[in-house]
Amino acid sequence: MSKDCLLLDAGSGGRASQRLISQCFMRHFSNPLLDRMDDAARLEGLRGPLAVSTDSYTVTPLFFPGGSIGSLAVHGTVNDVAMLGARPLYLSCAFILEEGLPLETLEAVVRDMGEAAREAGVQIVTGDTKVVPHGACDKMFINTTGIGEILADPAPSGHHARPGDAVLVSGAMGDHGLTIMGSRENLSFLTDVRSDSAPLNAMIAEIIKAAGPVHVLRDPTRGGLATTLNEIAEQSGVQIEVDETRIPVHEAVKNGCSFLGLDPLYLANEGKCICILPAERAEAALAAMRACPQGAEAACIGTVGEGKPQVRLRTRIGGQRLLGMLEGAQLPRIC
Numbered sequence: 623m624s625k626d627c628l629l630l631d632a633g634s635g636g637r638a639s640q641r642l643i644s645q646c647f648m649r650h651f652s653n654p655l656l657d658r659m660d661d662a663a664r665l666e667g668l669r670g671p672l673a674v675s676t677d678s679y680t681v682t683p684l685f686f687p688g689g690s691i692g693s694l695a696v697h698g699t700v701n702d703v704a705m706l707g708a709r710p711l712y713l714s715c716a717f718i719l720e721e722g723l724p725l726e727t728l729e730a731v732v733r734d735m736g737e738a739a740r741e742a743g744v745q746i747v748t749g750d751t752k753v754v755p756h757g758a759c760d761k762m763f764i765n766t767t768g769i770g771e772i773l774a775d776p777a778p779s780g781h782h783a784r785p786g787d788a789v790l791v792s793g794a795m796g797d798h799g800l801t802i803m804g805s806r807e808n809l810s811f812l813t814d815v816r817s818d819s820a821p822l823n824a825m826i827a828e829i830i831k832a833a834g835p836v837h838v839l840r841d842p843t844r845g846g847l848a849t850t851l852n853e854i855a856e857q858s859g860v861q862i863e864v865d866e867t868r869i870p871v872h873e874a875v876k877n878g879c880s881f882l883g884l885d886p887l888y889l890a891n892e893g894k895c896i897c898i899l900p901a902e903r904a905e906a907a908l909a910a911m912r913a914c915p916q917g918a919e920a921a922c923i924g925t926v927g928e929g930k931p932q933v934r935l936r937t938r939i940g941g942q943r944l945l946g947m948l949e950g951a952q953l954p955r956i957c
Contacts, residue, residue, distance in 0.1 A: 628723045633753030642751065646729050650736030655712075655747040663747035665712060669771055673708035675699055676767040681957055684731060684761060686805040688797075688817030689892075691764060692734035694957060697819050697892060698843070699768040700742045704823040705839040705895065707774025707830055713739060716750040718763040731762065742821035744768070770823075774830050782837040783858035787926040788904035790897040792825065792911050793818065793919040794870040795847050799889030800878050802956045811881065814874040820893030825914040829897060832910035838898035843957060845948040846888040848933065850896060852947045855931040863934045864924030864945075887935075888948050890956045898926060 631638040648657070655663050679695045689697075696713065703710040715735065719728065739746050776782070797818040804812030822841065830836060838858075842850040847869070855862050871886045879886050893916055897907055904922055911917030933945040 627725055628719055628721055628728065628753055630721050630753050630755065633719070633751055639751070646725070646732055647749065647751075650732045651739070651746045651749075653745045653747070655745060663712070663714075665747070665769070668711070668769070671772045671777070673703045673706040673770045673772050673777075674767065675702035676765065677702060678763060678765045679957055680760065680763050681802065682760060683805050684727065686801055686817055687815070688801060689819040690731055690734045691762060692731035693738040694819050694892060695764040695766045696735055696738035696742060696744070697821050698957060699766040700744060701822045701841045701892075701895070703768040703770040704826040705778065705841055706770075706772055707777045707826070707836065707839065708770035708772040709827065710742065710744050710768050710770040710823050712769045713744050713746045714748045714767045715746055716765040717752070718759050719751065719753050720759050720761050721753055721756045723761055728762070738821070742823055773827065774836065776835060778836045778839040780838055780840060780854045780857035783854055783860050783862070783898045783926050784837060784900075785860060785926055785928045786901055787837055787898050788901040788922050789851075789862060789864060789924040789926060790899075790904060790907055790911070790920060790922050791847065791870065792822070792895045792897065792917040793893070794872045794875070795842070795891060795894065796871055796875045796879065796886030796889035798892040799846065799956055800875050800884070800886070802890075803882070803884075804878070809878075812874070812878050815872070815878060818891055818893035820916050822893065822895055822916055825911060825916050826895070828910040828914060829907050833899060833903040833907040836897060836899045836907070838896065840896045842891050842894060842896055844890050846886070846890055847896070848885075848887040848945040849948045851933045851945065854896070854898065855933055858926075859931055861927045861929035861932055861934065862924060863927060863936065865936045866938050868921055868923040870919045870921050887945065892957065901925070
């Protein structure tokens with residue numbers, strides 16, 4: 623490992639690896655479980671059932687308004703665990719790093735990860751680092767796995783939407799996807815757009831506490847709101863109808879999508895959730911969302927009904943159209 627950038631020996635398992643671990647990762651991830659530096663973390667006191675989720679992050683660029691690949695890797699996995707009505711507790715992380723990566727860049731990403739983990743109340747307890755030759759990967763890939771205790775009984779699931787349920791979202795759609803596009807292409811007219819990347823576990827706990835059993839919790843990441851609602855409709859065998867006028871979308875996102883020919887309902891979100899539950903408990907859930915910073919713009923956008931599994935959109939002019947799943951890739955490398 624040179625003074626300013628990574629060399630292949632930083633992934634060799636020898637002294638260079640130890641220096642990287644101690645001088646970079648341990649500075650920002652230190653906690654009693656990780657500090658033992660064993661081959662595996664010993665986790666005690668976990669009460670089943672447990673929620674486990676894993677994800678890999680390859681976003682380009684590494685840093686963007688509202689976050690970085692580091693904070694995104696924590697938020698994404700924390701949120702996936704929380705969507706099962708669970709309290710995330712522990713994360714693992716694995717890095718694949720390109721030879722020649724500036725150490726300053728790596729430390730900034732690791733620092734963001736450490737801060738995001740502390741904000742979410744989780745500990746990074748084990749990990750791995752590989753350094754590959756220049757050109758073998760695009761700067762940095764990160765994998766994170768999360769473990770949490772399921773608090774909800776029954777646990778939310780994409781299979782549990784029922785006719786008569788209300789469909790809620792915790793905030794505006796499309797911020798993350800359009801932010802990545804603007805940052806990647808240096809689009810100056812998108813300077814007012816920021817990623818919504820954030821941990822949702824505290825808000826999810828408040829929703830469950832205030833509203834009781836929730837049928838479905840999902841975070842509409844890749845494929846956005848429209849694709850995620852289609853997944854739920856197919857899993858549950860129901861028809862979902864949403865009202866375009868009720869779906870919150872920031873004005874800057876609307877304008878940017880209009881100019882670029884994109885649909886905000888298909889753009890990724892990294893700090894929003896869909897909540898589906900009995901209609902009589904919708905107001906309690908909305909109040910719990912709006913009491914949290916991440917849910918200030920929460921809204922009820924539609925209902926669940928009987929019929930062919932599909933998603934129907936009531937348009938602003940009073941018509942209806944089907945919202946299908948995303949075909950192809952609107953934006954590459956968004957998470």
